[in-house]
Amino acid sequence: MGAVTVNWAGNLTYSSQRVERPETLEQLQELMAGTDPVRALGSRHSFSDVADTTGVHVEVDAIDDGRPPVELDAATGVVSVNGGLRHGVVATALQASGRALSNLASLPHISVAGAVATATHGSGNGNQCLAGDVVGLELVTASGDLLTLRRGDADFPGAVVALGALGVVTRVELATRPTFDVRQDVLTGLPWDALAENLDAVTGSAYSVSLFTSWDEPTVREVWRKALAVPGEATPAAVGPDDVLVALGAKPATGPHHPIPGVDPAACTAQLGVPGPWHERLPHFRLDFTPSVGDELQSEYLVPRARAVEAIEALRRLGPVVAPLLLTSEIRTVAADDLWLSPFDEDRIGFHFTWVADGQAVRAVLPRLEDALLPLGARAHWGKLSTVPLADVAADYPRFADFRKLAGHLDPAGRMRGGYVERLLAV
Structure with a gap:
């Protein structure tokens, strides 16, 4: 049994009475068959109270079910x-x-x-x-x-x-x-007009592409590209002049970068085109480092891909409002899936905001972002901070009523609800 705990960022103290870490399925089943509210607790990286409960938190990483982990x-x-x-x-x-x-x-x-x-x-x-x-x-x-x-x-x-x-x-x-192997290259100074006019070419220029900005800068500060590399084949050491982003005005970085300006990139995965296995390049940060630079808050809004340029223009207009509170902001694309509560019912583009740890100031600015992005069809990330009314959230998911019915069938007493989830399922 563990003590009540806080999330990774330290902005949320969970409401649970205790944390249990069962070692067998039988122990977990006995706990679940009780009367207390119960919620699973993972690595605590959610910034919202989506994982909260007033009862018991359960960690499952120690469970031995007779199979290898x-x-x-x-x-x-x-x-x-x-x-x-x-x-x-x-x-x-x-x-x-x-x-x-x-x-x-x-x-x-x-x-x-x-x-x-x-x-x-x-x-x-x-x-x-x-x-x-x-x-x-x-x-x-x-x-x-x-x-x-x-x-x-x-x-x-x-x-x-x-x-x-x-x-x-x-x-x-x-x-x-x-x-598969991946090489990671960072390019800097991509003109905003070039991004708006060539968004598909920019985000499609590698297997995985991320763009970093503070929204008040004259150009896109950094583009991180993770491109497939063929093992055993010679890999160019540098991005060449015929590269699509270079042709659009970006410049290859001459040294490693961190997503947050001025922060030591030692915790970041290898850059400068050095190829390596997928799991050592696709993440921005290395598993053997603690990547946080300190206290932070995060929000993210997922906009339909067809409205991406409008969203970028709207956020640039808000640059003077959001930049003073930002550590960095990231733009990423995600393909559609068929999962009921996935935000990705269609191809979407994510606008992620890593804020300074000033909850009051951040919550004051979120409605400005939402006023700009929600009319474009944006959905908020479940584990990040937002102020979107819960009735609007539920209405934006066509299968939400089916999900609520499924939750009621598997948990008729509502013991698996708490925090954000309890409020959401109550609308």
Whole structure:
């Protein structure tokens, strides 16, 4: 049993009475069959209270269910993992077996089940959020029953991005692909007009592309490109003059960069075109470093890809308002999926904001952002800070009523609800 705890950023003290870390499925089932409210607790990287509860928090990373924590089926390429493991740990094990996931988030430190439950994502025009790799789930419901759902089951699309409302996920089954190498290059000073006129070419110039800005700068400060590299083939040491971004006015970086200006890039994954395995390039930060520069807050809004240029123009107009509170802001693209509560019902572009740790000032500026982006069809990230009215959130998801019905079926007493989720399901 552990003490009440805070989230990774320190901006939220959880309301739970205690934290339990069962070592067997039977212990978890006994706990779930009780009467206390229960919620799973992952790596605590959510900035909202989406994972909160007034009852018991459960961590599943220590559960021994008789299988290896990372179990790869060589015949199908599907890997079954303990849901409490960090993505970086799973990725390292997969790489040792010659396999890979399709993508990773900027932080490899986040738990698999938590990232899946909140539709956390990486970048890339053709890459879905991390939940897109999920082909199966095992969870313990509020009654203490063990439930397995796999792609093809009627309720599967409602159970993947589920905000922890259906049960405690103990295992996640993920599709994998053969391992691949990636080179990461940073370019600076991309003109805004060039981005607006060539958005598809810029974001499609590599397997995964991220752009960093503070919205008040004369150009896009940095473009981080993660391009596929062929193992064994000679890789150019530098970005050449015929590169699409160079042709648009960007300049190749001459040294490593951090997403936040002025911060030592030692915690960042290797840049300057040095090729390496996927799990050491797709994240922005290395697993063996703690990437945070200190206290911070985060928000993110996912806008339909077709409205991306309008969103960029609107945010540039807000530059003087948001820049004083920003550490950095990131632009990423994400492909559509079919999951009920995934924000990615269509191809979308994410506008991520890493704020200074001033909650009052940040919450005061969020309505300005939302007034600009919500009319364009934006959806807020489940695990980040926003002030979008919950009735509007629910109305924006066509399958929300089906999800609420599923949650009520698996948890009729509402024990798996708390914090944001309890308020959302009450609208």
